[in-house]
Amino acid sequence: MRVIRGRVFFRGRLDALSLGIGENGKIVAVKKSLRGDEEVDHGDSLILPGCVDLHVHMRDPGLTDKEDFPSGTRSAAMGGVTTIAEMPNTAPPVTSRLAYEEKVAALRGRGAVDYVLYAAPRSEEAVTRLGEAAAFKAYMAESTGALQVGPGELEGILRGAQTSRKLVVVHAEDPRQFMRGKVRGLEDYSAARPKAAESSALHWLASSRGEARIHIAHVTCVEALDAVPSGATCEVTPHHLFLDTSRPIGARGKVNPPLRLPVDREALWDAFRAGRIDAIASDHAPHTLDEKGVPFDEAPAGLPGVATSFPLLMRRTRAGEIDLARLVSATASRPAEILGIAKGIIEVGRDADLLVVDPRTAERIRAKRLRYKCGWTPFEEMEACFPHTVYLRGESVVEDGEPAAEGQGRLVSTE
Ligand SMILES: [Zn+2]
Numbered sequence: 001m002r003v004i005r006g007r008v009f010f011r012g013r014l015d016a017l018s019l020g021i022g023e024n025g026k027i028v029a030v031k032k033s034l035r036g037d038e039e040v041d042h043g044d045s046l047i048l049p050g051c052v053d054l055h056v057h058m059r060d061p062g063l064t065d066k067e068d069f070p071s072g073t074r075s076a077a078m079g080g081v082t083t084i085a086e087m088p089n090t091a092p093p094v095t096s097r098l099a100y101e102e103k104v105a106a107l108r109g110r111g112a113v114d115y116v117l118y119a120a121p122r123s124e125e126a127v128t129r130l131g132e133a134a135a136f137k138a139y140m141a142e143s144t145g146a147l148q149v150g151p152g153e154l155e156g157i158l159r160g161a162q163t164s165r166k167l168v169v170v171h172a173e174d175p176r177q178f179m180r181g182k183v184r185g186l187e188d189y190s191a192a193r194p195k196a197a198e199s200s201a202l203h204w205l206a207s208s209r210g211e212a213r214i215h216i217a218h219v220t221c222v223e224a225l226d227a228v229p230s231g232a233t234c235e236v237t238p239h240h241l242f243l244d245t246s247r248p249i250g251a252r253g254k255v256n257p258p259l260r261l262p263v264d265r266e267a268l269w270d271a272f273r274a275g276r277i278d279a280i281a282s283d284h285a286p287h288t289l290d291e292k293g294v295p296f297d298e299a300p301a302g303l304p305g306v307a308t309s310f311p312l313l314m315r316r317t318r319a320g321e322i323d324l325a326r327l328v329s330a331t332a333s334r335p336a337e338i339l340g341i342a343k344g345i346i347e348v349g350r351d352a353d354l355l356v357v358d359p360r361t362a363e364r365i366r367a368k369r370l371r372y373k374c375g376w377t378p379f380e381e382m383e384a385c386f387p388h389t390v391y392l393r394g395e396s397v398v399e400d401g402e403p404a405a406e407g408q409g410r411l412v413s414t415e
Pocket of ligand 1: 055057087283285
């Protein structure tokens with residue numbers, strides 16, 4: 001048995017504990033002290049469950065000039081993420097069983113962290129054929145990849161998902177609320193795809209979802225939070241918590257749904273601190289600087305963030321702005337629960353997916369360190385606290401803050 005020691009987040013609080021890790025990479029014991037064949041003592045560092053990121057676009061296969069599975073999952077590991085949920089708008093899009101199986105085969109053995117794959121069925125029948133997918137993604141509005149479905153198709157998908165008891169993750173924006181006209185920058189863009197488009201889509205969902213289990217992707221504002229159908233879960237991205245229309249980043253900050261005004265961002269923070277947000281998900285959606293370096297109107301929407309999500313929030317936790325329990329819930333245990341995977345909690349029987357972080361360390365974010373294939377981050381210069389060690393099923397995938405291994409990520413099945 002291997003033993004890992006430190007200040008462990010266990011049963012809702014921090015304690016100096018030893019974790020026993022079995023041959024199968026699972027936690028087999030949690031004790032005040034344990035003896036093992038191999039012992040690692042992390043001293044005062046915190047040992048938290050590895051993060052589960054519900055929303056990433058690793059662009060593989062087909063769009064690998066932006067990112068690929070090895071590079072994106074290495075960056076994820078550096079940011080403390082040990083399981084990702086990969087979106088279906090790759091090329092070809094995962095709309096059929098064949099495309100799903102091809103994507104499974106294409107990614108096998110190439111990821112640095114564990115993963116589940118979403119599919120994007122476009123009809124009730126397609127839902128049945130895509131039963132192996134972890135969950136489904138439905139786009140109510142246009143975004144990268146052109147997978148938008150109309151209300152009729154979405155009703156079919158929701159019916160199918162209800163029958164198969166699958167989760168549907170919804171990109172909830174009502175395109176009827178979008179404004180036409182010249183968009184020159186972030187403020188224009190927020191006005192063109194307004195908050196009302198989110199609320200309107202959510203009201204439609206509340207009346208049309210039947211008994212389907214739904215999760216609302218990237219909620220940007222309190223008005224939309226208020227409209228999340230009861231019983232549904234929701235996520236917020238770090239860019240909507242840390243960036244707003246006042247940042248001078250132009251088209252690099254173009255994302256769907258848009259960054260909002262500073263006042264909206266502050267209200268979203270308060271809602272997060274108050275426990276109104278189930279999960280933090282990065283919506284890591286890289287584009288190259290060439291693609292972003294065109295007039296705002298023509299630039300693609302989406303920005304990278306999988307490596308900085310936890311580190312930005314950990315820094316704020318250290319500053320006393322968020323409770324540690326809130327952080328762990330939103331980055332690990334709750335997203336795992338939403339997906340229905342046996343991850344996200346430190347307890348006997350679970351995979352030893354762990355991040356180890358010294359909260360006293362702080363550094364400024366530099367794109368180079370994150371190793372994204374696209375080579376940039378909208379969070380440049382912001383203070384963050386990165387994990388120094390990350391374990392995936394007991395094996396270290398990050399050591400001294402640097403990627404230490406790759407290719408051992410596995411496709412995780414849902415319960
Ligand atoms: Zn997305």
